[in-house]
Amino acid sequence: MSSEKMSSSSPPYDLIVVGATGFVGQIICRYLCDHAERESFTWAIAGRSAEKLAQLKHSLGIPGETLATFVVDVFDQGTVTALCEQTKVILTTVGPYSLYGETLLRACATTGTDYCDLTGEVQWVKKMVTKYEAIAQQSGARIVHCCGFDSVPSDLGVYFLQQRALERFGEPCRQIKMRVKAAQGGISGGTAASGVNLIKEAIADPEIKALLANPYALCPKAPNPQHPVPLIPVQIDHTFGEWVTPFIMAAVNTPIVLRSNALQNWAYGEQFQYDEGLLTGVSVGGWLKAQGLSLLLKILGGTAAIAPGILEKIVPAPGEGPSPSQQQAGFYDLRFWGTTASGETLMAKVTGDRDPGYGSTAKIIAQAGLCLAKDHLSRPGGFWTPATGMGEPLIERLTTYSGLTFSIL
Numbered sequence: 001m002s003s004e005k006m007s008s009s010s011p012p013y014d015l016i017v018v019g020a021t022g023f024v025g026q027i028i029c030r031y032l033c034d035h036a037e038r039e040s041f042t043w044a045i046a047g048r049s050a051e052k053l054a055q056l057k058h059s060l061g062i063p064g065e066t067l068a069t070f071v072v073d074v075f076d077q078g079t080v081t082a083l084c085e086q087t088k089v090i091l092t093t094v095g096p097y098s099l100y101g102e103t104l105l106r107a108c109a110t111t112g113t114d115y116c117d118l119t120g121e122v123q124w125v126k127k128m129v130t131k132y133e134a135i136a137q138q139s140g141a142r143i144v145h146c147c148g149f150d151s152v153p154s155d156l157g158v159y160f161l162q163q164r165a166l167e168r169f170g171e172p173c174r175q176i177k178m179r180v181k182a183a184q185g186g187i188s189g190g191t192a193a194s195g196v197n198l199i200k201e202a203i204a205d206p207e208i209k210a211l212l213a214n215p216y217a218l219c220p221k222a223p224n225p226q227h228p229v230p231l232i233p234v235q236i237d238h239t240f241g242e243w244v245t246p247f248i249m250a251a252v253n254t255p256i257v258l259r260s261n262a263l264q265n266w267a268y269g270e271q272f273q274y275d276e277g278l279l280t281g282v283s284v285g286g287w288l289k290a291q292g293l294s295l296l297l298k299i300l301g302g303t304a305a306i307a308p309g310i311l312e313k314i315v316p317a318p319g320e321g322p323s324p325s326q327q328q329a330g331f332y333d334l335r336f337w338g339t340t341a342s343g344e345t346l347m348a349k350v351t352g353d354r355d356p357g358y359g360s361t362a363k364i365i366a367q368a369g370l371c372l373a374k375d376h377l378s379r380p381g382g383f384w385t386p387a388t389g390m391g392e393p394l395i396e397r398l399t400t401y402s403g404l405t406f407s408i409l
Helices: 024-033 052-059 079-082 104-111 121-139 152-169 189-204 204-212 250-263 283-306 306-312 326-330 355-376 391-401
Strands: 013-018 043-049 070-072 087-092 112-118 142-145 173-184 235-237 242-246 273-281 331-340 345-352 382-384 404-408
Touching: 013 024, 013 355, 024 043, 024 052, 024 355, 043 052, 052 070, 070 391, 079 087, 079 104, 087 104, 087 355, 104 112, 104 121, 112 355, 121 142, 121 204, 121 250, 121 382, 142 283, 142 355, 152 173, 152 250, 152 331, 152 345, 152 355, 152 391, 152 404, 189 204, 242 283, 250 273, 273 283, 326 355, 355 391
Parallel strands: 013 043, 013 087, 043 070, 087 112, 112 142, 142 382, 173 273
Antiparallel strands: 173 331, 235 242, 242 273, 331 345, 345 404
C-alpha cells in the first residue's frame, strides 16, 4: 500500500528533514538537493534555529521560498504534531534519541506519519515499541529505526542473502556471519554523544545494561536462548581464514537482524544464528591488530563508565565530524557467509562508496525516507525494521541512487 495519512487530504510534503542544520543533517540535505535532479519529490527542512536554517538554505544555493523551513522545538508536542501534519514522512537526525526523540516519534505515531531515524540506541527503540506500537498500528504510521549504516547494510545484507538462498536451495540459511572485510571513515560528535549517553544509562539502570547484552531484546520472544552475546571474542575465523575481533556496531545490528526474523514469522528459522565481526588479517599481525582493537574498545567503554567527562573531551564535539574529502575517500566492504540446514553455503557482498557513518549514512536514510513516501509498500502501520518495512524496494533505491552494491560471490 502507498503511504497514507489519517486525514483524507494529502500533505504538501513527501519528506521533512528534522535536525537539518546538524552535521549529518546538512549532508542529507546536500544529497537531497542533488537527488532532486533525478527524482521528483517535495521536501522541507526543520530545526530549532531560524538563522541556521537560513544559512543552510543559502549554502545549498536554493533561492527564495523554493525550500520551506520550519522552526521546531522537539520537546513541544503541539509544534511537532503540526509539523507531522505537513508531511508524509519525518526523517530525524536529532539525537541522542533517548534524550530528544520521544515527542517527535509520539507525534508521528499519533498522526499516522511515517518516520525514520538514525538511532543506534537499542534501549530506546525497545521503549518506543512498547509504548507506541499499538498507536502506530491504529494510525497507519510506519516507524523504522536504525536507517543508517547501523543497521541497513547488515539488515538488508542478511535479507538479500536469505532471498538468494531460498531461490537457489529452497531453504534459508540457519547461520549467517557478517564480517567487515574493509572500511574507512571517521566519527562525528553526534555519534560520540549518543554512545556516551548510552553508557551512562546502562550504568544508571541495571535493566538497560541487561537489555543491551541480550541480542533478542527487540524480539517479541526469544526462541533460542543459546544465542551468543552480540560482541564475539577475538578468534580465528576459519571460514575467512583471518583473525576476527568484535565489531562495535554488532550490539545494534544483531538485535535489528533478529527482530527482522521475528517480524517475518521466523522466516530464517527459530534457531537462526547471526553474529558480526571485524576481520584483521592473518598470522601474528592479524592477531595483534585484533587484540589491539579489542583492547581499545574495552578502554573506551571503561573510560565512559568511570569518567565520561574525559571521553567527551577526547572525541569530536557535537557538530564536528569527517571533512567532505574524508567522506569522499571513505568506503566499506561487508561479507555475509551463510550456511543452510542441509549444508549448502552462500556468500554475499555489500559495499558502500562513502564513509560508513556519514557520507553513506546520509544517502541511505534519505532513500529510506523517500521509499516510505513514494514507493508502494505492503506493510501497514507499526514498528518495522529496514528489511521488513522496505526490503527489495529499498535495496533497489540504494543500488540505483546511493552507491551501495549487493552481490553474490
